[in-house]
Structures are given as structure tokens and as C-alpha cells.
Amino acid sequence: AGLKTELLDYRTSADxxxxxxxxxxxxxxLVE
Incomplete structure (x- = not known):
């Protein structure tokens, strides 16, 4: 079960x- 994950965006509320x-x-x- 090879899941491919791609981080699209990460932010904090401080931004x-x-x-x-x-x-x-x-x-x-994104998880495929």
C-alpha cells in the first residue's frame, strides 16, 4: 500500500x- 503524499501548503494562524x-x-x- 504505497501512498503518495504531497504537502500542498502549511501555515499557522500567526501568519x-x-x-x-x-x-x-x-x-x-494531497494523498494518492
Whole structure:
């Protein structure tokens, strides 16, 4: 079962809001 994964994008909420005290990570990936 060879799954191929490709990381599309990874960001944290600090990228959007500039608040580094409370950070939420966002990940989008393609799995085939």
C-alpha cells in the first residue's frame, strides 16, 4: 500500500493574524 503524499501548503494562524501567543496550524496535503 504505497501512498503518495504531497504537502500542498502549511501555515499557522500567526501568519494571518500576527499573534504568536495562540497559534493554530493549518495543513493541506494531497494523498494518492
Amino acid at each position: 494571518a493574524s500576527g499573534d504568536t501567543k495562540r497559534v493554530v496550524g493549518y495543513l493541506s496535503a
